[in-house]
Amino acid sequence: MKRLLEEKVTALHGAGGLVMDKLLRERILPKFPIRAAGPIGLDQMDDGAVLDLPPGRLVFTTDSHVVKPLFFPGGDIGKLAVTGTVNDLVVMGARPVALSLALVIEEGFPLADLERILESAAAVLGELGVALVTGDTKVMGRGELDGLVITTTGVGVAERVVPDSGVRPGDFLLVTGPVGEHGLAILAARNALPVETPVESDVAPLWPALAAALATGGITAMKDPTRGGLAAALNEMAQKSGVGMEIEEERIPVRAEVRGLCELLGISPYELACEGRAVLAVAPEKLAEVLSALRAHPLTQGAQVIGRATEHYPGKVILRTAVGGKRFLEMPLGDPVPRIC
Amino acid sequence: MRELFSLRDPALAARFRELLRKLQPREPVRIVHVCGTHEITIAQYGLRSLLPETVEVLEGPGCPVCVTSTQDLDCALQLAERGATLCTFGDMTRVPGTRMTLEEARAEGADVRVVLSAADAVEIARRQPERPVVFFAVGFETTAPGTAAVLLDNPPDNFFVLASHKLIPPALAALLSIPPVAIAAFLAPGHVSTVIGAGAYRAIAARFRVPIVVAGFEPLDVLYGIALALRQLREGRAEVENAYPRSVTEAGNLRAQELMRAVFRVGPALWRGIGEIPASGLYLREEFAAHDARREFGVEGRLGEEKPPGCRCAEVLLARAVPTDCPLYGTACTPLTPVGPCMVGAEGACNIWYRYAGRPRL
Numbered sequence A: 001m002k003r004l005l006e007e008k009v010t011a012l013h014g015a016g017g018l019v020m021d022k023l024l025r026e027r028i029l030p031k032f033p034i035r036a037a038g039p040i041g042l043d044q045m046d047d048g049a050v051l052d053l054p055p056g057r058l059v060f061t062t063d064s065h066v067v068k069p070l071f072f073p074g075g076d077i078g079k080l081a082v083t084g085t086v087n088d089l090v091v092m093g094a095r096p097v098a099l100s101l102a103l104v105i106e107e108g109f110p111l112a113d114l115e116r117i118l119e120s121a122a123a124v125l126g127e128l129g130v131a132l133v134t135g136d137t138k139v140m141g142r143g144e145l146d147g148l149v150i151t152t153t154g155v156g157v158a159e160r161v162v163p164d165s166g167v168r169p170g171d172f173l174l175v176t177g178p179v180g181e182h183g184l185a186i187l188a189a190r191n192a193l194p195v196e197t198p199v200e201s202d203v204a205p206l207w208p209a210l211a212a213a214l215a216t217g218g219i220t221a222m223k224d225p226t227r228g229g230l231a232a233a234l235n236e237m238a239q240k241s242g243v244g245m246e247i248e249e250e251r252i253p254v255r256a257e258v259r260g261l262c263e264l265l266g267i268s269p270y271e272l273a274c275e276g277r278a279v280l281a282v283a284p285e286k287l288a289e290v291l292s293a294l295r296a297h298p299l300t301q302g303a304q305v306i307g308r309a310t311e312h313y314p315g316k317v318i319l320r321t322a323v324g325g326k327r328f329l330e331m332p333l334g335d336p337v338p339r340i341c
Numbered sequence B: 001m002r003e004l005f006s007l008r009d010p011a012l013a014a015r016f017r018e019l020l021r022k023l024q025p026r027e028p029v030r031i032v033h034v035c036g037t038h039e040i041t042i043a044q045y046g047l048r049s050l051l052p053e054t055v056e057v058l059e060g061p062g063c064p065v066c067v068t069s070t071q072d073l074d075c076a077l078q079l080a081e082r083g084a085t086l087c088t089f090g091d092m093t094r095v096p097g098t099r100m101t102l103e104e105a106r107a108e109g110a111d112v113r114v115v116l117s118a119a120d121a122v123e124i125a126r127r128q129p130e131r132p133v134v135f136f137a138v139g140f141e142t143t144a145p146g147t148a149a150v151l152l153d154n155p156p157d158n159f160f161v162l163a164s165h166k167l168i169p170p171a172l173a174a175l176l177s178i179p180p181v182a183i184a185a186f187l188a189p190g191h192v193s194t195v196i197g198a199g200a201y202r203a204i205a206a207r208f209r210v211p212i213v214v215a216g217f218e219p220l221d222v223l224y225g226i227a228l229a230l231r232q233l234r235e236g237r238a239e240v241e242n243a244y245p246r247s248v249t250e251a252g253n254l255r256a257q258e259l260m261r262a263v264f265r266v267g268p269a270l271w272r273g274i275g276e277i278p279a280s281g282l283y284l285r286e287e288f289a290a291h292d293a294r295r296e297f298g299v300e301g302r303l304g305e306e307k308p309p310g311c312r313c314a315e316v317l318l319a320r321a322v323p324t325d326c327p328l329y330g331t332a333c334t335p336l337t338p339v340g341p342c343m344v345g346a347e348g349a350c351n352i353w354y355r356y357a358g359r360p361r362l
Helices: A002-007 A017-030 A077-089 A112-128 A179-187 A211-215 A229-241 A255-265 A284-295 B002-010 B009-021 B036-044 B068-083 B090-094 B102-107 B116-127 B144-152 B166-177 B190-196 B198-208 B217-233 B254-263 B286-291 B295-299 B314-317 B350-355
Strands: A056-066 A093-105 A129-138 A148-158 A172-175 A219-223 A244-246 A278-281 A303-311 A317-320 A326-328 B029-033 B054-057 B085-088 B111-114 B133-140 B159-165 B185-189 B212-215 B240-242 B264-271 B277-282
Touching: A017 A112, A017 A129, A056 A077, A077 A112, A077 A148, A077 B036, A077 B185, A093 A112, A093 B212, A112 A129, A112 A148, A148 B212, A172 A284, A172 A317, A179 A255, A179 B254, A211 A284, A219 A229, A229 A244, A229 A317, A255 B002, A278 B240, B002 B217, B009 B217, B029 B198, B029 B217, B036 B054, B036 B185, B036 B190, B036 B350, B054 B217, B054 B350, B068 B085, B068 B102, B068 B295, B085 B116, B090 B102, B090 B111, B102 B111, B116 B133, B116 B144, B116 B159, B116 B240, B116 B314, B133 B144, B144 B159, B144 B254, B159 B264, B159 B277, B159 B286, B159 B295, B166 B185, B166 B198, B185 B190, B185 B198, B190 B198, B190 B212, B190 B254, B198 B212, B198 B240, B240 B254, B254 B264, B277 B286, B286 B295
Parallel strands: A093 A129, A244 A317, B029 B054, B029 B185, B085 B111, B085 B133, B133 B159, B185 B212, B212 B240
Antiparallel strands: A056 A148, A093 A148, A172 A278, A172 A303, A219 A278, A244 A303, A317 A326, B264 B277
């Protein structure tokens, strides 16, 4: 019995009481270096956290993560769960301050895997100086869920909130680095590709890389191109802002191996998820300042202007292709699946 | 890969645009290709926006899944319902037969599997010797040699083929024979032509006085093919030209042709939207009767095509309409809720136009 409890997550772990308490105190809490952002935090194990926030507007976001497989080239669900929420705060223009993390674990889940996952979540938060202030753990029966679900909720503080809807005609459109890598790495990890690939997920927190660019005040709108990739992010921004967008395909950064594989599979790199990139609209007079701020940080040094917002075709994204043809870049229909014939 | 990317070179593309402008026909002309991959290149690179205004390019019967008849599909459904394991390509499972799709049959308990090749179906047959496994063999001259190869390689007794392969040259001849004909030139498909050779079109070009240009799949391949066709029209020529010599030869892949001849005989075939085209289908020869699902199980589809009300797939397949001409396109009929076969198949014109917003000109 003792051995079982030490190696696998069991129903007892999720039932409150001593076993749960021991799991939390010994295995989970110590992994997170910063455990408070005010008088009451993780260590008190109270009913909630109490935060002291710096001045500014409070930005608040939540996301559940169900990636399959849990470990993939370049990251795992732990890193993804905290990065996703941190990035949602950052693309709202906020400095991330504190996160909550809730685990729903399938009975029988290996404890060693859980530890690895939490360690990578903790590593991201530690590097950023962001606190984990509260959390929850539940265990469900075998077969009732697929391994592990992590829900993270985050709060941040913004001096100037940056909405999706702020793009104005004339604004430059930027992407902070090459697109398509997370989506492709996940496909590869599912053995869904006919070839081996060195492509790794780009999963990475956008803070502090975007801090200096935000401080210029030149970013009018921003979004992280996660599900649906660049195509979905641009379409959403165009629709919400009521502007058209003209994108030069040649300028969209895509690593050669990603482009080559997408070609082979018949999928579009613009529809594949990114987890460490942002799409920005920038006021023309601030472009140089924003670009140099982005290029000063390793994560965003590959930032590129990919096009401009216009008054034509409001709500639509026009792609000028490599050979000079034009077409609409549509909102993706669903997750891209490799064509088969 | 680098070499392929050079076929998207912007500077070279600009020169092609200039060439196309010079070759602009005075009267409107319609150029028809018969290949989903051509349509994807055209839509993905926005090539229609680069063509002179008098030039229209349409996809005809270029999607093998789309042209597979309801009759053949009904045979596949019957086999699946009678307890065979039915293997076929992915898109095929979503095309409606008279009563339902293969996907719906699977939901009702039939054993329908998606495979990537005939060889995968043989593998399934080897793993379950107690149960008949039928490969529903669709596709043009590109997939037929694969079906032939497994039949020549001593497949297990429980492996059967429901042959529904079709040939491209007779389809081109049919499009030129069914009035009203409004096709000025053809772009012949690069993959099929790699197998059958550019020479396979010479009789058609001569008989119907129509230019036929074999074209590859990179954007500049397609623009080059269109330019050659326009030049023939301007000069009053009607010949076969090979704009894809890095893959296609005059005689084609002789080994693949030999495999096809050894296994198949040619007979009439029903094409969805077009009707019966003589000498356009491939059927198993007598020697392979023991693996012929039609003979072994005596299945027969009923003649007559069921057409969903309002659906204009038939005209799209005949290259007489473009997807946006159809009232269902983009409203009742989308890739998530397809009504007609051209929206189901990933190589179907409607599906491609929807995914790449392949509207003619921006």
